[in-house]
Amino acid sequence: MTTSARDAAAMLAPNPQFRRERWYDLCGAWGFAHDDADRGAGENWAEKPDVFTRTINVPFPPESTASGIAASGYHPVVWYRRSFEAPVIAAGERLQLHFGAVDYAATVWVNGQCVASHEGGHVPFHADITHALVEGDEQIVVVRAEDQPLDVRFPRGKQDWLESPHNIWYHRTTGIWQPVWLAVVPDLHVTDLHFVPDITQSRVRCEVRLNTVPSRPVLLSLRLSAEGKTLAEQAIKISDSEIAFDISIAALQHGTYRDHLTWTPERPNLIDAELVLDGETPDRIESYLGLRSVEVGEGHFLLNGLPYYLRLVLGQNYWPETHLAAPSPEALRKEAEHIKAMGFNGVRIHQKIEDPRFLYWCDVLGLLVWEEMPSAYAFSNSAVERLSREWMEAIRRDKSHPSIVAWVPLNESWGVHQIAARADQAHYASALYHLTKALDPSRPVISNDGWELVESDIWSIHDYAPDGAGLRTRFHSAQDLEAMLQGMGPARRRIMLGGRERAGQPVMLTEFGGLSFTPRLGEAWHGYSTVADAEEFEARLRDIFGTIAESPFLAGYCYTQLTDTEQETNGLLTASREPKLPVEVIREIITLPAASVPHERIDRARQVGRKAAGA
16 A cells, blocks of 8 residues: 555544454534433433433533533533444444543443443443344444543543642543444454564564454465565464464565665654455455664663664643544644654653554654553552553554554652552552563563653653753763762652662653743643743753753653643643744754764764755
8 A cells, every 4th residue: 555545544544553444433423411410320311312412523522612512510421322324234244333432431332232331541442233233224322431530540641630620630531532433344353463573583573363263264364565565475374363473574684675664753664564364254454564673772762773862742632622632633643743843753642542543643754652651640459450451451552553662651650659658559660560561572661750760661750940050960970860860850759769770771851841931910820930932932942952962861852842731831832733933943952963872963963064065
C-alpha cells in the first residue's frame, strides 16, 4: 500500500494499525440520560426508550460543549441508546461491537441482552453481538457508564475530583469518548497482532493471538512490503491460539538500503504488513510496522544503536470543546504536525492513553512517544488491581507502534505518595516496572517519572527552575548532578530510592519550563513562572533551553507544555492551537545542538558553514 493510500484509510479507521475492510461507524447522535440516583439498572432502562429524552453527539463526553449536553457537574452514571442497521453477515461470520474507550465502567446491552461489561476508562473493549441480533432492520444498543467523581482509587489522570477544575486538574470526561464501531469478522479470527523488530539480526518477531484454538491446523500468511515492493513473506501452519515467529528481512543486511528501511523521526519509514488467516472464512488484517531499536546505555538514549537526543514536549492532548476526545480525526493529525513544526522530535502524552489515530500520525510523521498511564490518587488493593489491569490492556493495544519509545506507569508518585517510606508502595512501583518489561522488553521503562524512582531505565527529573541559572546549579557539573541524583531533587523529593546506583542510565529533564503570561486580575490560572509579554517569553525560553543544551550530562528533555489547558496556561500554543511566538523562533530555540551529543554540534557547524558559503 502506498503512503497516500495508507493515510487515506487511516483518516477513517478507528485503529489504523489493525484494519479490516468491513467496519461501520456508530458515532453521531445517540439518545442520552443522566442517572444521578442510579435507578436505571434496577428499572431496566436497557428496554425503556422513553427514558432517553436528550441527544448526545458521540464520542464527545457529556461534560463537553461539543456533546450537546455540556453538564460538567457531578453525574456519576450516564446512559446511551441508539438504533443501527446490522450489516449482512454470511455463514461463518460474526458481528462485533467495538468501543475505543468508555470512562470508567461500562455495561452494554444489544436488543435487551447484556453483551459486555468492562472497567478501564482509557482502553478499548469489544463484544460479539451475533447472538443478540434480531430479525428486521433495527437493532438497539444501550450503554450504561459509571464514573464516580470522588473515587480517587481508579486511574483518572488529570480529571478533577472537585466539581470545578482547580490547580493542574481539568474537567472530567465521563462515558464514551473514543469511536464506536461495528466489525464483521470470521468465526476464527485474529484478535492481536504485534511486531517486535530486531534490526541487528535483520528480522521481525511477529506475535499473533486468535480468538480460539483452531479445530484443525490453518495457514497463516504474512507479507511485508515497502512502497509496494515485497520485503519478506512467510506462511506457516498453526494449531494454537497464540503463536510467535521470526521473519527475516534480507534487505536490512545491505548497508546502503538500511537507512531507507529503518524508522527515525527524520526518516519515518513504515513497512506495510498484510496478515491472512486462511480458515474456512479467511481473516485479512492490514497493518504496518517500523524497523527500529530503542535502548539505553553509557548515559545515552540509543535509537537504532546510536545516541539520540530527545526533545519532547508535554502533551495533555485536551481540547476546550471536547476535553479528552479529539474534535475530529484531522485534529489529531494537526496536533502531531504542530509538535513537529516547532522542532520537537517527540511528545510525552501526559496522564492519558491516547487515541490510536494520534499514535498513527506520530508513526507517519516521525515523533517519539512516551506513553504514560493515567494515575490514581490513593493507594489501596483495588487501586493496584485497577491500574495494573488497565496498563496491561494499554500495552497490549499499543506495543507495535514504532513511535512509542518508552513506557511510564507512574508519574510523580501520584497514587504512591508515601513510596519513600512504605515498602508496599515501593514494591508496587517495582512490580509495574518488571510487569511492563515482561510484556515488552524491547523498550525502556521509567518507573515513576519525576522523582522517587525505583528500578528505572531512564533517570528522569522534574525541575521548574524559573531560569537557566537555577538549572545550571544542578545539571552543569558532575559533582552537582551526582549530589542531586543521590540526594534531594528540586521538588524536595529524593530522586532515587533504595541506594540504587547508576549503571549507564541516561539522565533526562522530563518536566521544566511551565512559563505563563502574567494572568489578568481574576483570571483562573496555574503556572510555574510568569513573563510579562512575548519579548520576555522569548528571552526566558532562550535562557532555559540554552542552559539545557550546554549541559554535557543530559540525554534529553520534555518541556511543559504544548498547549494551554483550561487554567494551566503555560503552553507554547494557546488552547485554540495558536503559537505564542512565531513558529520559526520556537523551532530555532528547540533545536539548539546538545553538548552531550557531539555530532549535533558538528552537524550544526556544517549547516552554518554551508549557509555562509552559499551567501
